[in-house]
Amino acid sequence: MKVDDINWKILQLLQENSRQTNTQIAKVVGVTSPAVAERIRKMEDAGIIKGYTATVSHYDTGYQLRALITVRAFMGRLKPFLQKVKSFEEVVNCYRITGNENIVMEVVLDNQMHLEKFIDQLITYGETKTQIILSNVIENNPIVKPITFNR
Template identity: 70%
Template sequence: MKIDSLNWQILKCLQENARMTNVEIGRRIGVSSPAVAERIKKMEDAEIIQSYKTLISPFAAGYQLKAIITLRAFMGMLKPFLEKVKTYDEVINCYRITGNENIVMEVVLKNQSHLEKFIDQLIVYGETKTQIVLSHVVNHNAVKPLK
């Protein structure tokens, strides 16, 4: 499915607020509410729109640390880790990557003690490197049209 200018505008509205009504989206981009609904349905069917989510502030929810942890899996431990990582509540994003490390994770933790216990669980699977996130500089979770 081709994503034209109107579809990009609809996606931008939904990324700003997934609860925005079709009427409001239509008003913003200059098309009718039924046209917006039809375009959204087509993008859902084509799996361009995969889900609608609620974003939660980890800090407001009591998680005082955010960290980026990379893992270089021990021989034979990558597949077991890929299954286990899905069970960790601390992991908010996990990617399999190229390079010296196999995995990069974004995690939220309550405090330093929680971080230590979490790393103790990971070192069974491989060598870890941890960086503490100090601040959030850019948030480009939204997909944008390329120029």
């Protein structure tokens, strides 16, 4: 499916507030409400729009600490880790990456003691490195329309 300028604007508006009505979106993008609904449905069907979520403040729900943890898996421990990581409630995001480490995770924790216990679980799978997140520089960065290069 081709994502034209109108679809890009609809995607941007939905990312800013996915609870906007089709009528509100239509006023901004300059098409009818039924046209917006149809475009959204087509983008959902094509898998461009994967779903709608609520952004939750982990801090306000009691998690005082956020961290990025990388794991360099021991020989033969990567596949078991990839299964185990799905059960960790602390993990907000987990990515398999290139480079010296195999995994980078964003985690939320109650405090330093919780972090220590969590790392103790991880070290059976590999070597870890932890960075404490101080703040977000870019919060919920909307998608950016790809740049077209003239060749």
